[in-house]
Amino acid sequence: MAKAVADTQGENQAGFAFDTKTVTGFSHTHDSGTGGSPSMGNFPIFAQPNCPDDDINKCKWQQTDRAVTWVRDSLRARPGYFGIALENGVRAEMTVTNRSALYRFTFSNVSTESLSPVVLVDLMDLPQSRKDGTASVDPSGRLSGNATFHPSFGIGSYELHFCVDFHGADVRDTGIWIQNKANFSQKTVTITAYGNNTPAVFSAGTFARFHALKDNTITARVGVSFMSVKQACSNAETEQPNFDFAGTVSTAESAWRDKLNVIRINADGVSSDLQKVFWSGAYRAMISPQDYTGENPLWKSNEPYYDSFYCIWDSYRGVHQLLTVMDPLSQSRMIRSLVDIYRHEGYLPDCRMSLCKGYTQGGSNADVLIADAFLKNIRDVDWNTAYEAIVKDAEVEPANWAVEGRGGLRSWKGRGYIPTDDYDPDGTGLHTRSISRTVEYAYNDFCIAEVAKRLGHLSDYEKYTKRASNWQNMFKEDQKSAINGIDTNFTGFLQPRYMNGTWGYQDPIFCSPLMNFTSCYLNPDGHETYEGSSWLYTFYAPQDMATLIKRLGGPQLFTSRLSHLHDSGLLYVGDEQAFLTVFQFHYAGRPALSAARTHFYIPSQFNTSASGIPGNDDGGAMGAFAVLSMMGLFPVHGQDVYLITPPFFKEISIRNKVTGAVATIRNRNFDPQYKAIYIQSATRDSKPWTKNWIGHDFFTQGGVLELELGLKESTWGRRVEDLPPSMSTY
Template sequence: MYDKSLKIARIDPLLYVDQLIGSSDGGNVFAGATLPYGMAKAVADTDSESNQGGFTTDGSNITGFSSLHDSGTGGSPSLGDFALFPYASCANDTVDGCIFPELARAVHYVNGSVAAAPGYFSLTLRSGVSAAMTAAMHTSLFQFTFPSTTTDGSSGGSPLVFMDLTDLSDSRQDNASISVDADTGRMTGNGRFLPSFGTGNYVAYFCADFKGSAIRDDGIYVNSRGSTDVKDLKISRGINGYPLPGGAFVRFENSDPVMVRVGLSFISSEQACNNAETEIPSFDFNATRSAATSAWRSKLSPIDISTRGINSSLIKNFYSGIYRTMVNPQNYTGNVPLVSGDEIWFDSFYCLWDSFRSQIPFLTAIDTKSVIDMIKGLLNIYTYQGWLPDCHMSLCKGFTQGGSNADNVMADAYLKINNSDIDWSLAYEAVIKDAEIEPYDWCCEGRGGLDSWKRLGYIPVQDFDYKGFGTMTRSISRTLEYSYNDFCISQMARGLGDQGDVEKYQQSSGNWINLFDYDQTSYLSNGSNTGFTGFFQPKFLNETWGYQDPLKCSNIDNNPDSVCSLQNTGAETFESSIWEYAFFTPHDQAKLISTFGGPKAFVRRLDYLHNTQIIYIGNEPAFLTVFQYHYAGRPALSAKRAHYYIPHYFQPTHAGLPGNDDSGAMGSFVSFSMMGLFPNPGQDVYLIVPPFFESVNITSPVTGKTARVRNVNFDASYNDIFIQRATLDGQPYTKNWIDHSFFTEGKELVLYLGRNESAWGTQVADLPPSLSAYEGF
């Protein structure tokens, strides 16, 4: 344990959380009010093309205020169900004088009026209506304040608030319904919608109650017409490609502020009402906000930093990144129809392909209990749906992007979390099923091409796969990911004492080499040779080589016809290039280094990847490449890269993210990097670079012990970022990595910094574990 006299002063982390980071230019974050992993997520929705998280700061119009959202996702907008919309009055004092359809009602918000803090969001519409919102676990609370005069200068009339049976992507299916109580204005109902990145559909339920001004009248509306005589609506989707507008409204006697409490459930409106009445019984906005603030402060409190000499923008970047790691996934326990009420259910995994790399490992260190619940939730998905997911949202199976990356999540947790509440035998059963049994729809679970995988040791391009069906692309990236998935399974097998499976899956984890073409070259678009030979290439069933340009789907691919995602015409690498995927052998870097010609050649190739901007740091496969210099005995270069990407590409601004936040994946990259310990996920390995602060304290939520990383000779201008020597609990420490016991046992790592690269961490004995032996050093 470190000297208690050195303990750093605590700061309030919430003062440095900016929810608007990534709210424009494709960051797609959820910027509104929620609890950690909360189901209720209240925010204003815009008509932006980047409204996947609801609100954007790109000057778009506000279309409503809804309570279900995801954060940082790509693809189609997610959720945004049952939007509320307020009017100060309706033209001619008639209900039909208010505009109901989504596109027609959209209105700008007042510049400078947006305020966001953990558990809170507010803005003012140009109509003069102000909206503030906070949230409990399954309930949102909105407060609408109306102007004393309307936009035409007349005195305030009868405000109207309506709820729209729609979602952000206009995916509502047939037979949504809503009822409004004539006396109380309570609205209940449901709608069936499509997931944003998956198959199937889901039904969400709501219960909205109103408090404030006396109710003048209420009713339902369809399209652009409303009626106070009708109180119940069941609506079809419509026939013209977009759902018919429809919903219910409440109109009030005067312009007093109106509170709207919206309870949510995926089971029934009755449960939604019960959630609302239990969680926010008295419509107390300040108390609800205060409880949310306290919940967030508790979650962020395990990490303290020294702020001496640090620009506040860096502190904001750090704590905002931590905050975003806890927005998704969402805890739906007790509110889904698939399991009994006491069984844990987490959802909104967008996707494990993204989050296994740093987000879930980050939470394992600072919020272990929640990760335990996530593991239990994933195992419940396995139990009730038959497979571990690679992606899962809105109770639906999401599309698999690569391998069966829940295997990596299970292995990472197994190695780091000693918890008997997790059924590890069930977890092992689930990952073995991924490796051995091909599902009919491997679009959305498990792995495809297992016959070829087992017979040939790779996934062929244009594979013959009649047992199951998915997008027949990504043969290279799937081969590499399956290889690592199998290594992760071998890690679990070792811990469970199954030596046969250890050997079996370690052997298949080496299949990546079967797609390495030692003679393949790579040329830039101008025809010049990159100077490197040897790249992964697709291979056919008959074991002959195919071809894909190693720069296809890279950051410098200028071909407008390149298709790099899940399309049937997609590339053999998913969302990235062969150049970048060339480094994805996380378990056997020693063999990869030898394959590339030794450590110096490895470093030259890694430098070229970064220096020529082949790599796209806005996508998750880039993360580990920033730190892979460690494996070649050059940890100083990892530190140099980390300081280049942060803050050059990760800044505390609205457009400060280089890509989609992907449910907090980008936030975890920032936070781990700035903390100075970056994981190789699926292994008990954290790669050491100097923190961006003089010292960082991390209190383990499991043991209560506090670990510390401390920089000696810390330079806030970040010229002296190279480790000269280090001690661990006062003893010399030369390894350039550390294991998870650092956190749980509360150790102190002291790093002595200088301006030049040193010999620290460069010897073979100092390098991180690798399946093969290091050679050529």
């Protein structure tokens, strides 16, 4: 829950970004890789070596005024540790436990005579969403308080509490400050919102000033809690009783090693840059969702509580599949948490952060996560309640489907699609995205059907299987597409449709990088697809690729069209809907083309440069895509299917933390120059394996998948019987 880092001006969605110049504070809670506006960054602390002329009012207090340039070559970052030097002579280092952060400030370039450090805490957050707050300081120098904030991508508000203690220096004096004025006489400051005139844009807080330090170092311990100030203090005292910075760094690093060491790679010949792409991707995929168990004031429960599902629309296509492989126990706890949210909130979330309901971007995609976990035998989940939750998504429209469930269910059930002019008296939500919502609802229903079948609900299985074909109701067979006035020679695209059954029109390339790329977001003018074009969404039928391929003209024309999507500039891999299209050549019997595409995007889009994550990381989604692609087994979300391509390493092994089994993928004739990237033949445990996909039992039971590589495409994985599962036959 604690994630300490420097907060920068400018790009600061997760606190720190490399392409910035100044730091305004160091805060303890963050959501990483969210995109859009920043999230959290509550109660930043900031250290100054002294106040000019020893005048407390000559220190810099206000958030923008106290910004200090950071030293470019000073940055040190690794799992469990972050360090940075500022041009005011302060070097700040930080580490965390689960509920507390520990900061070490070292002061240089300041004479001993003038060194009298001031450390402030600010009742602020990164998006400046504070509604009201209170901070106090006691004679020992303990700073504590709380404030109410708004979530960055949702509705409602949340209250957070903090508790700061210091070690390594004697307190000289304490006080409060508002904007750029400070005083020693007051020990409590309160900021209150009046109506809509919320004073979120100015800073206020408390501070402690210290006598000169013997070793020029002071340590600050910060506990955080969503429950109370008392619990924030208890969290810090329990987790870090000794202010042991080196010990906390070591413990944090050990925790990360325990998570990451389930994977072993033979990286002979592989560049260090590609290794960094792989391991940093795994690291980033494990930052969220965040374990807030014991920190949920909304309801009492013995179940785990996870937050920062930010958002499932992003994470359901890769993050949770990677966690299922690397950390199935945590994935179990996350699924249990989703089910418990349903018990107490009435619906599964599609997005959730800071104890608040987040905005739904497409379908009810927690349904996909439930099915994915169920099919892969994730343990300790109440599957009956989970099934009840996903069926409710499909059958009962909520009052506000902007933040949960699905809208337009009257049309969905009656017409089999979401009309662009939908009449929906049953709930309130944003009446856009009719195309993307239709294809996602269809896939959500397919996932429900999978669970229904295995739980023995056969009538439900039949109903939701039928609904899973509803994507075809928006497929306009004669729709053409042109780029710059030149016909692409591909016919048949998803198009808007009205309630009376007639067709609307949205240019198939609209909301692609070639045309109005940023016109399809979550706003009233967001159009009929979300963060992507009809070109892209026309490929989204992973439940029935056999039918999709037929409707797009057969395997050869499908392959040509999919290649055009990648080659023409229509596709941006920085949006998660692009992920599966990299591997959908498998369904047309061309797995070699999927392998070629992964080696194009890695490293052209995924690399170690400052721009080496396309778009934003979306809570680790981009990191998960890189890891899964380089691992060579890309999961089809919501199905027990992994599409096989050669790993980027000579050998990679994944140990299952539940069963202890080790799954190994080994390349024979491995070429670190990546010219021989085409599978010629494969064996599983020394027996021929001709399917171009494999199931999750490979990870739970272990074994060896050995791939013989060559320079040219072979016949491996191309037969109809070797293609991935589909609702209809190829």
